[in-house]
Amino acid sequence: MTAAVSPAHALGAPRRRVRMLARRHPAVAGGMAILAVVVLATLAAPWLAGHDPLFVDPLARLRPPSAQYWLGTDALGRDVWSRTVYGGRVSLVVGVAAAAIATAAGLLIGLVSGYSRIADAVLMRAMDGLMSIPSILLAIALMAVVQASLLTVVVAIAVVEVPRVVRLVRGVVLSVREQPYVEAAVVAGSSFATILRRHILPNTLASVVVQATYIGAAAILIESLLSFLGAGTPPEVASWGNIMAEGRTYFLVAPWIILSPGIVLAVTVLAINLLGDGVRDMLDPRFAGRL
């Protein structure tokens, strides 16, 4: 879409392009705007926080939101706003890392599966099996056997999401490999690796990018669920999930501990999903407005 615009032209009219994006793809523009605010806020956490997110103040326990503590304090007297801003770093990293790992692994397995019949038979049965296990439960079970750390949480979430990428990539490969231009490349003597890299991979990228955004959103949600159940990020790491997990016991007296990070998390996930939906519609206008 923007590829045809010359660099000079693009630099000359950034404002017009933003306005055009907002008008033609409001979901993409809206999602990007919200996401930008969230990302910038977590990057600027030291300046925005106002309090040390780890500072325990026994005299200020369970304070409701006020001018001093914007979103109140938790059971140890820590500032919920500061913890939420810093916690965003953890949750966003989990989202991005899980999406990256799941997409990379899914691409690899999907390409192999789409190209080799024997590997396909084995790999797709394995993926069917993995997809038949409810994803949250599989992630819980994986977390139960490993030492809880940020890395294991990311890997557990990625494992759960991989089959979706594999199916997507395999489908594209199966349809693309029958195309005349791929046959032509084979006849012309292109190597297997070249065909994969030059002809197959680029065709999968559009849908994989969209899928990656959904995985990022799902990962942030799953991290919060795992932490909430005590099977997620180690408790000393203030992810959004852990802040809420700690607020459970006090919900009736201090609902802000759960609701504040919960709403921030929901808005973030919403923004990522809007972005994903919007990009999908941009790439495939046939379905725009349908799903």
Added chain:
Amino acid sequence: MWGYIARRLLATIPVVAIVALVVFSILHVAPGDPAALIAGDQATPEQIAAIRGKLRLDLPLYEQFALWLGNALHGDLGTSIFSNRPVATLFLQRLEPTVALAVMTAVVAVVLAVPAGVLAAWRAGSLIDRAVMGMAVLGFAFPVFVVGYILIYLFAMKLRILPIQGYRPIAEGFWPFLQHLVLPSLALGLSFMALIARITRASMLEVLGQDYIRTARAKGLPTRRLLFNHALPNAAVPIVTIIGVGVALLLGGVVVTESVFAIPGVGRLVVDAILARDYPVIQGVLLIFSLTYVAVNLIVDLIYVLIDPRISYRGGS
């Protein structure tokens, strides 16, 4: 038709086998000795050896799998490390609340979301459509437990019209039973509803654009009959499919919802098992929930035959 059903049943066997293999393998993919893992950090070598003997972890892996699978097929899911009681017994004791919650949620979700999706498609672009789709987008964004706490805050703490937490068995009266399930099933059902409403709308939009719908409208068919008797059955296959797929959301969400609402079901059994590293319990519940999901989707595939005769003629591969 019978050929299709037979093929579909046969195709389930490898899936079940692989699910069993994955569930069995989880304990063995982790680095280190599974017996030491189960025994915990403070275990003595004797305790670890006792667990290894009890779970037969000294056998070769394939023998362990055969043994475990054979027992599971006979309804023996092993013994809880923590309470020393059979996993199957523990599971059955906790089953009623979980089934009640899951069934109630599924019914509420389908009954609310399908008409909402139909309405949104019929009035595409209208305020109703935007409201329904807006709710659907929100439904995907909130973690189940946050929705649960928001509902508790609004309906139990502020309005005081529903109980905060807990569960009443159906034997203690239908009304209290129902009252305690309203908020949990709404919390659990929100993402499920979002999924169903979105697909219903998309599928209906597709059908409503067909010529035979225009014909039906032209001959003066009342709108309600047009939508629900002519259009909806033709849009049903993707909707039924997504309901089947969404059951995974439901089964995973049950664990979280039961924690929020203090419902003593299978989900709580899992959460307690995680904290106690009670591995046979986690494995057993994971296996049963996964097989339930496989069974639901098998039923969905069989329902296709009823709602769309073309599927069994096509050979249904």
